[in-house]
């Protein structure tokens with residue numbers, strides 16, 4: 001189902017970087033075929049954005065009071081652990097990397113988790129079709145660093161993206177971004193000096209062992225093994 005959607009709507013799945021690292025195993029291909037439609041919200045998002053019904057928005061599951069999005073969840077370690085620990089919270093995991101999407105989809109089915117939905121589209125499309133002030137929290141754990149100067153423009157975090165996040169987050173909600181890249185950290189710090197940034201409270205810290213968001217994902221672990229600091233940027237809407 002995912003592959004049919006990607007063929008029909010290639011523009012909405014496009015982003016910089018890899019989408020499939022290795023051929024999907026027969027097990028993951030079967031999981032996609034049998035379960036992606038049920039667990040994903042791609043079709044709902046595509047119906048809204050491709051019809052250009054700007055006023056129409058994706059309706060979040062009203063049986064949950066709290067909605068959390070994780071963007072670029074990779075192998076899904078943090079997303080899955082959170083959804084298992086907080087059964088009363090609704091999670092939407094957004095990831096364009098198909099192998100990661102498949103691994104997490106399989107775990108959702110195996111563990112029978114009913115509080116996660118997946119989205120395989122570029123997260124900009126997902127965010128654009130959500131109601132304003134509807135999301136409690138957004139996690140972005142170690143976004144692709146794009147270390148080369150000529151690739152800085154590919155970085156997910158920029159002024160417009162932060163404004164979009166601000167619109168979608170509820171009052172009292174927050175955005176948590178971690179990175180092990182000192183260059184990405186400086187890039188975010190520069191953006192956050194802009195007077196037009198809407199978030200009322202901005203906190204920047206380095207994480208230590210034992211902190212809730214330290215050592216929680218594959219890419220963080222890689223950074224820690226290399227002796228890098230893990231930076232946390234927390235943006236709160238009052």
Ligand SMILES: C[S@@+](CC[C@H](N)C(=O)[O-])C[C@H]1O[C@@H](n2cnc3c(N)ncnc32)[C@H](O)[C@@H]1O
Nearest residue numbers: 072073074096097122123141142144217218219
């Ligand atoms: C460096 S990896 C980090 C993965 C994971 N969070 C971790 O820390 O192990 C960044 C991830 O973000 C995903 N990504 C990048 N741009 C994205 C976008 N526009 N929408 C959704 N996912 C995106 C990539 O596919 C990749 O898996």
